Amino acid sequence: MTLSRDEAEALIHAQHPDPFSVLGLHDGEIVALVPGAEEVWALGKTEVALEPVVPGIFIGKWTEETYRLRARHDQTTWDFDDPYGFAPVLGAIDEYLIGEGTHTRLWEKLGAHVITHQDVEGVHFAVWAPNARRVSVVGDFNFWDGRRHQMRRIGASGVWEIFVPGIHAGALYKYELLDTEGTVLPLKADPVGFGAEHPPAQASVVRKLGRHRFGDSAWCQTRAEAQERHAPISVYEVHLGSWMRVWDEGGRPLSYHELAEKLVDYVCDMGFTHIELLPITEHPFDGSWGYQPIGLYAPTIRHGRPEEFAEFVDAAHRRGLGVILDWVPGHFPTDDHGLRHFDGTALYEHADPKEGFHQDWNTLIYNYGRREVSNYLLANALFWLEEYHLDGLRVDAVASMLYRDYSRAAGEWVPNKYGGRENLEAIEFLQNMNAASYGGAEGIMTVAEESTAYPGVTRPVHEDGLGFGYKWNMGWMNDSLRYFARDPLYRKFHHSELTFASSYIYSENFILPISHDEVVHGKGSMLGKMPGNDPEKYANLRAFYAFQWAHPGKKLLFMGQEFGQWSEWSHERELDWYLLDDPRHEGLRALVRDLNRLYRETPALHWGDCxxxxxxxxxxxxxxxxxxxxxxxxxxxxxxxxxxxxxxxxxxxxxxxxxxxxxxxxxxxxxxxxxxxxxxxxxxxxxxxxxxxxxxxxxxxxxxxxxxxxxxxx
Missing domain, CATH: 2.60.40.1180 (Golgi alpha-mannosidase II)
Structure with a gap:
């Protein structure tokens, strides 16, 4: 036998530098790794008993081209395909593009894919971890044992892969990695996983993409016209977990299936043109509202499976509604099972906390200058637009991406190569993302939440702009809310707070946002901001909404504010729907409905928004x-x-x-x-x-x- 005892010991302890070079069928000899087995046979036209070298490692001669294995432990015998008997799935082109950072359809190669490989059904796993000494996929199919499915390193790309035969969609898995020193890291969720367990559980879940058959071709062919600068765009911003709940079932949030009916019906009735979702990418902490995502490629399981999310988007499209996703490429949480020190090094983030850590949110910052990281994020944008037919991405916290000194004092940040404060790598990433998104998915729109006066946010990339379609007008929002919150007795001294916006309203393509940010963290509700006695509060709020809908700029309103919710928004409970029994609240909702109708039907109110x-x-x-x-x-x-x-x-x-x-x-x-x-x-x-x-x-x-x-x- 050609296998030494030392080599066998390295294999069974998952310490071998290249297990695929030894395990499987090589030169007429099978080496099988079956921890816990007492006996192992190779099966084909004949049956050969393999000899144990060390417990869990078996070897024997084999003259056929293919084989299966049979193993016995106590009185239990099982047959299976050897994962080390399969050729690589990824090819040289994939390896080249991933290494170059230009694989725009990265999700088709990394992650967990249910496939048939060499006429056998199973799941192909692939993950980028260039500095790991060893990577194994572990899950409910292998007792979470990192010895059983040690992965193959693919060239110099930093990608590891393995085809695991016999497992199916629904399997739970994570990655077990050894760092360069050989230390086992905390188990990691898949960065390109398409599903996850219900929090607080943390495993990734094998999900099959494309299971929903979309029927929205009519919408997709016309959405470019519905989303361009001269179109009426009125957005209803929603946190799916707290819009409405099912109280006779423990107060659970609505499923995607239920939202496809109830939310879509409601938004259509109210006359909005778009639904904007607070981030539904998988996140471990409810209190982050999705803005600290772990699974950028997974719609949260809180409301259902990926195909059910696709059903929701499809239902909106069939009713003529666009769907926009709040997308978060600006930061990610420090949870051990996430991207933090993924392979034992600062892989996705910067090593220097002056560049790689957000003090405000206690989160990490992507290293946009690393080609594989920017590729990971850019491909993620295309993933949502293409796989789920989303109509747009609203990019969160763009200002924090643009400036290296964002929320930092002198000495707490690292200048760019020219000594300036601009994050040149993030700027290039945003330009590439916008160019790829508009070039790859016809008729979509991207929106920047950008709170500074950075020039050219909505100017095309070829004109040296960032390339967004629209930008939130945070200046208009702050000035207008400040004005309307004042006692009318003193408004005459602050007249310019409503007129100042006219000096810059056409410098960008603006959306006027009254978002979730204005009704949380002690800011109260929109109705609560208004001065005066109760009748005056309602009158002020009605006037504010009419002023917003009449003012140049597309419109956005956060859920609950359309009927004048008194309380501040909380993600832990549903909206105060009972208020609609009060004619004043129902009247306010009727006003918003009529404003949307008037805005859509009257060209003068929307053609010149930009x-x-x-x-x-x-x-x-x-x-x-x-x-x-x-x-x-x-x-x-x-x-x-x-x-x-x-x-x-x-x-x-x-x-x-x-x-x-x-x-x-x-x-x-x-x-x-x-x-x-x-x-x-x-x-x-x-x-x-x-x-x-x-x-x-x-x-x-x-x-x-x-x-x-x-x-x-x-």
């Missing part, structure tokens, strides 16, 4: 009365004149109008349908030849207290 030709002030300087008047317009369509009276004082007020004749009052936030006092202009006004400001005609109108009124030519 075009300076679509907006002009008629009166922006009446700070004493806190009245704002502006015009929204679109080519070939009737204009809309918007009048906001943001004091609790009613006015008979002359407004300039761009056209003569009769004008219809198309929205009045004081309507009784919305919980107001039904004060208005009896449905119409008439322009007179009486110059007012830049307009040659004007009309005397009634402005209810704390209201927004909109007019369009009859």
């Amino acid at each position: 075009e300076p030709e679509g907006f002009e002030w008629i009166s922006a300087d009446d700070s004493e009365a806190s009245v704002f008047i502006f015009e929204r317009r679109a080519p070939g369509s009737d204009p809309v004149v918007v009048v906001a009276n943001l004091t609790p004082v009613e006015h008979s007020y002359r407004i300039g109008l761009p056209l003569d004749g009769e004008w219809c009052e198309i929205l009045n936030t004081d309507s009784g349908f919305y919980g107001g006092e039904n004060r208005g202009n009896l449905g119409a006004i008439r322009a007179e030849d009486h110059a007012q400001g830049r307009c040659a005609q004007s009309a005397e109108v009634y402005l209810p207290p704390l209201s927004v009124v909109m007019f369009t030519p009859a």
Whole structure:
């Protein structure tokens, strides 16, 4: 026999540097690794008993090309295919592209894939761990024993692989790695795993992609038109775990299957055009709301299996709704079973905490300058867009990616190669991600949550921009909320908080966000931010929403705020749906529904969201009365004149109008349908030849207290 005892000992203790070079069939000899077996036979046309070398290692001569193994322990005998009897699955091109960091369909090669290999069904596992001394896949199929399925290193790519015959979708697994010193690391979840156990359990789960047959081709062919700059885009932001719960079943969250009906129906009824999901990538900690993901390639099991998530997306598309995913390439948690020191080194993160650790969130920062890491993230963006037909990605915390000194004092950060604060590698990654996303999935959109004045966020990459389709307008959000939270008595001193945005609203393609961030961490609810007594709070909030929907920019509203939830949002319970028994809350919801309808059906209110030709002030300087008047317009369509009276004082007020004749009052936030006092202009006004400001005609109108009124030519 050619196998030495020392070599056999190294194999059974998982210390051999290249087990595939010895195990399996080589030069007419089978070496089998079967820990715990007392006897082992090779099976083919003949049957040969293999001789034990050390406990668990058996050897014998074999003249056939293929074989199976039979093993016995006590009175139990089992037959199986030898995982070391199979050739590699990954090829030279895969190895080259992975090593080069240009494998844009990385998920098709790494992770766990149910396949048929050499006419045998099983699962192919592949993982990147270039600095590991040894990698094994362990799971419920091998007693979590790292000796049984030691993996094969594929060239210089840093990838390890093994085909494990006889296991199927649903199997639990992790990776057991030895670092360069030979120390066994904490078991790791699969970085490209497509499923996971229910938290707090941490194992990855073998899942088969593509099990749902999409029926959304009509939507996908037209979504480019539905998501471009001139289209009405109104987004309902949702945390799936707390939107609605099933209280007669212990308060569990809705499943993807249930959400495909209830949430999709609700969003359609409310007239939103898109659903934006807080991160549903797998995460261990509920309190992170998904913003600290472990499994970037796995939809969370909290609501169901991957094919059920695909069903949810498909259901939205069949109803004409787009689905946007909050995507988190900005940081990842420090959990031992995650990416932290994955192979014993700072593999996905920077080694220097000045570059690789977020002090604000106690999370780690991806090393965007490492080609394999940027490839991992870029491929993940394409994965969601292609495998699940998602219509867009909203990228979280972009500002933290762009600047090396983000939330750091002097001396706590490392300058770039030019001595500056910009993270050049992250900038290049975002540009590549946007170029690949727009080039790879027709009609999608990407959105940046970027809170600084970084230039060119929505400028195309070929014009040296970051290449996003849209950017959250955090400046508008902060200024507007600050203004509306003030006592109306003092608003006249802060008039510019509502007019300042007009100086930059067309510098980017903006979305106006009232997101989850505005109703957590002691910030209260939208209704709670409003000043005055209860009726004034409702009136202020109605006026705020109408101002938001009339203002240039696409719209976003976080769940619960459409009906004026009083309490701050909590991820641990469902929304306060009982409030809809109160006509004031139902009226507020009716207003949001009508705002969405008006926004969609009126080109003047959406065509110019990102075009300076679509907006002009008629009166922006009446700070004493806190009245704002502006015009929204679109080519070939009737204009809309918007009048906001943001004091609790009613006015008979002359407004300039761009056209003569009769004008219809198309929205009045004081309507009784919305919980107001039904004060208005009896449905119409008439322009007179009486110059007012830049307009040659004007009309005397009634402005209810704390209201927004909109007019369009009859």
